[in-house]
Amino acid sequence: MNRALEIRPLDAARDADSLLATWATVFGRERRRAEWEHQVLANPAGTRVFVATCDGRVVAQYAGVPTRVWIDGAERVFTQSVDSLVHPEFRKGLKRPGLFVDVARAYFDHYGVHGSDAVHYGWPLEAAWRIGKRFLEYECVREEVVLVRDLDAAPAEISAPEFTVQEVVPTGEELRWLWERCCGAWGASAIRDAAFYAWRFAGHADAAYRLLGARDAGGTLCGLAVLRRGDWLTPGSRALCDWLVPRVELAASRELEAAVLRAAERDGGHRVVTLIPEWSPHFLTLQERGWCVHPAPYRLAARCFDQRLDHLFLREHWWLTLADSDLA
Amino acid sequence: MIRAIAPDDEAAALRAFAATFELDEDAELLRPGAWTRRYFANPAGTRATIAALPDGRLLAQYAGLPQGAWLDGERATFTQGVDSLAVPDEGRGGLGSLFVRVGRRFAQAYGGRRGEGDPFMWGYPVREAWRIGRAALGYETIRSQLALVARVDALAVHVRDEALVEELAAFPDSLDAWFDEHRKRYAAICDRTRAALEWRYAGRGYRFAVATRGGALRGLAVCRDVEIEGARRFVLCEWLVEHDARGALLAWAREAAREAGVETLYAWLPPWCEDFLALQVAGFRVHPTSRVLVGRSYDKRWAPEWYAENWFMTLGDTDLV
Structure with missing residues (x-):
């Protein structure tokens, strides 16, 4: 030819x-x-x-x-x-x-x-x-692992919730403020703003997502989770696609996580799966709450065009969730 | 001159080590016989290339610790890169440096297809070595190393009565036959034979135990309290166990840690192996480490990333503990 x-x-x-x-x-x-x-x-x-x-x-x-x-x-x-x-x-x-x-x-x-x-x-x-x-x-950044929470063991009821957790449509200002509270601890992160969320989740042509937000008594958004509806990877698995919770908001994190698990269960799920960088405190916190680490069938590969960045930097400093992928 | 290392290079090698790594006086490598044991008593052989002056001074070294291994059912040798150095102001200097030339000669001398050379070389280079190795010596990232960490008091150990655990002073003769069966569940694994373990652990302050059921060997653990990743831990250097002896062996390790006055148990296992999840269920948590496992394959049948998914390895495979 x-x-x-x-x-x-x-x-x-x-x-x-x-x-x-x-x-x-x-x-x-x-x-x-x-x-x-x-x-x-x-x-x-x-x-x-x-x-x-x-x-x-x-x-x-x-x-x-x-x-x-x-x-x-x-x-x-x-x-x-x-x-x-x-x-x-x-x-x-x-x-x-x-x-x-x-x-x-x-x-x-x-x-x-x-x-x-x-x-x-x-x-x-x-x-x-x-x-x-x-x-x-192409070079390998890491072999991915995922956090998995089986829903056969229900999360403990939170006796005196400090936050109201419900489905939300965050304003651009709320989203940007919440992301800025988080990103100080991250070396690199996709900007979570109204444009990104609207394109990535609200306007997605093929998948549906549920945005759950934790608001304090004053109505301030202190944590946000994005759960994909329907099976992902394996039957009964529900993907937690984004997790935007400042590390200091432990109570909001706990209540938001419990709401995510309940929502996944109501959606017919048997487990929730998420991808969170291993260096993040959330990676350990979620394990303490019953999530286990499993291997994932994904290898993160990258090519860097800026000499100041390399694969070690990405491995150790880049906040990356399923939201940054087309995987879920 | 770039050449293979020889036993009478000991004094020059240790001087180069001291100049490069600022070794403490009580460093294990400086103990009488330790260098010879490390380089010339290994049952899997010797892997070291050096650059030396005619007067014997050593300027650079690229070395490895070979391990007898099984690779898809046949014998092979894997080599862990260790102790590589370039004496300050002598062997350093970028991609064309003496260090790189020594590394390339090392690769030529020892790397090769299975049966002809070492098909797989691997290691956990420090950041500077990672950069040089990636650019000039064919290093590829295999995975970010994860650790399993448990607070001793938080372990939920379920002991099956049938499994008996015995702490030993020497590795038993029955180990070889058991390992020869156990190793078949992994596509790649380095030897846990009596000879390999004796060389690796005997007389060096490790504690080891076996689990048996009805007189049959069901598990092996080798432990030691050691400083790793910035904290003192009780490390499960070896952890090969059948599921029906896991609890009993873990209970032994927990008690041994308590006796040593150490609060945490620590292990490295591949994320795909059964015990990676089983230990989490028992109370271990997965933590990141500062280490990146890199490798170079010399046999196209097994790419470096293949080892991420198929090579069973523990901290005992490394020289870190």
Whole structure:
């Protein structure tokens, strides 16, 4: 095969139909256009997609989901790699390393090497990991573990609750204030503001989430949890996608956690699963409340474009939850 | 000159150690015979490459502790990188440094496909070594090391009456046959044979016990109180146990910790192994550590990340305790 290929940033108006058709061919299922537009075009942090086209048809893509991250007193962009694909016709007959790598290299050069993104990361499948490690400078940050709380042992009733925990729609000001109370203890964190939450949870095209907030007697939001409805990973598992609780708010944390477990149980769940960095005090606090640590089928990989950042920094300082992923 | 280390390099090696690491006078390595034991009495062999001047002065070293191992059912040797050094103002200096050249020679000398060399080398480098190793010596991150930590008084131990625990002064002959069965549940594991454990632990202040049921060996624990991760802990250096002897062996470890006056038990186990969860149920909590496990594979059949999911290892595999 010796056909002229063009590798370039996505032109949504021109490429969308063709991209979604190739998507269906590669993954064997349709991707709803609204869901694609939401993830790729509506992200408040921008769009990160490179495509390869042949005779106007999209035959490969390397894509990412960018996030605004607060790090070292400044705003940067971390981008999660997602949904890379190569049309089956273009996997054959090409010299190694192949079209996948050609598109990925152009993508990384554009957004990382010559662009402003500080880190690209993801949880690649095994085949993508092997190629990424060999050709694209992927490196392992850690093998993920998750915290799991079985619901057969119900949480103890809280005799004198100090907080009112209920479903909330936090205002942008509340969200930003709560995140700022948390992020002082974090070296790097995606900015949890109204735009991010609206895009990530409220407007999600495929999944539904329940936001539970703990308010004190004065109505101040002191903790926020995001629970995904429906099964995740295994039947009966419910994903706790975000956990925004200042470390000093122990009572709010306890009451919020109890509410999360009750909500998961009412949703038919048998256990709750969450991803919280091991260095966080919450990682230990939740264990003290009956959560156990299990291995997860995910390897966090990253490529850093800023020499001041490396994988050890990410491992030890980056606040990362399922909210920062497209996993749940 | 870059070459393999020899027994008569001891004095020069210890001088280089002292210059590099500011060893205390009572450091274990400085005790009579300790260096020779570490490098030349290991039943799995010797792995060390040095750069030395004609007058014998040692400028840089890249060394490892080899371990007999089982890798997908066949014999292999794994090597833990240890004691690597470059004498200040002599062997340091970036990617083209003497240290890197010695490290590369070490890799050429000892790394190789299973049966031809060591298929897997691993370690827990300090931050500076991690950076150099990653850039110049092929280190890859395998996992962030997690620890299981329990307050002795918080342990919920369920002892099954049938399991008997006996603290021993020497490893029993029955160990080899038991290990030869036990090791089959893991795709990769380093030897816990009598010879390997004798070299590793005998006469060095460790306490060890076995659990039996009906006279049959069901578990092995080797413990020691030691300073690790900034605190004094009672470390389960070895922890190989069948589920029906776990409680009895844990009860022994708890009492041994109390006798030592130590408040916490401490262990490293792979997150995927049965005891990682079982010990949490008994009261252990999972803590982060400052360590990152890195490795380099010399046999494409087993990538470094494969070891994260398949290699059973404990703190006893390391030289940290």
